Each structure stands twice: as structure tokens, then as C-alpha cells.
Amino acid sequence: MTTQYWLVKQEPADYSWTDFARDRRSAWTGVRNYQARNHLKAMQAGDAVLFYHSGDGKAVVGLARVGRAAYPDSTATEPGWVAVDLVPVRPLPQPVTLARIKADAALRDIALVRHSRLSVMPLPAAAFARILKLGGG
């Protein structure tokens, strides 16, 4: 299976990149949106993931990878919800802000811009590479 590319959002006040880097691994639980869940289910171990700070931050701040593909979310009170495990790889030398992304012609159609409420989304390989480049990573 070829590597797929994703972006996940997190409110830094709830769980920041710093928390993630300290933990070395995080169970991505609590997703309760069907579209986001379907993206979680499509993740494979080893896939590349960008970590985005929503709210106070509004920037892509780090690179991660999928450590474990989808499994039942133990925090859910109803069946059917899933979690994945994510592992931090490295922070981006320079966070890529939402404003920067919106200003980039090659990125104006990504889900982060087009579908701002989605918390787990796929990224085309080219868009993923572009954001990494903008971040100096």
C-alpha cells in the first residue's frame, strides 16, 4: 500500500504539539463526525500526517505518522467510532499558518480551506509536500 497523506486538527489548549511530542504517541480518540471517522478508518500504519493547531494557533506545526490503524474508540459510549494511534516525527521549523495556506494558489482547494470544520482530512501528495516545504521541513 502506498503512503497516504492526512491532516488532523487539534485545539492547542486541549492537546498541543508540545503535549504530543512529550507523549511520543497519542491515541486519536473522540472523533464523532462520520466524515472524519471514515478518514480515520482509511489510515494505514506508516501514513504521513500533518498536525494543525486550530483556534489559538491556526497553523500546521508538525509532522507525524500513523502508528496504528483504526481500532474501536474506547472513549465512545456507542459502537462504531474508531481511533488511531499517531506518533510525532518532528516539528516544522517554521509553522505554516492558515493565512499562508490560503494565500498559496496550489493549496486553495484543500479541505482545510474548503471544509473548515472537518477535523481529519486527506491531502493530495502535492499539497502535503507543498506545506512541508513552506514549513522548511
Add this chain to the structure above:
DNA sequence: GCCAACGTTGGC
């Protein structure tokens, strides 16, 4: 099956 009301997310 439609639609109004309402709640949540997230940018500004």
C-alpha cells in the same frame, strides 16, 4: 422526506 430549530466548530 422535508425543513425549521438548534448545537458545534472554527475563523475573523
Add this chain to the structure above:
DNA sequence: GCCAACGTTGGC
């Protein structure tokens, strides 16, 4: 703090 987008719920 406000508002747009959008998902969910419930009445009909």
C-alpha cells in the same frame, strides 16, 4: 463576541 458553515434532531 459574532457569524458562517454545517451536522443533528424532531415535528409534521
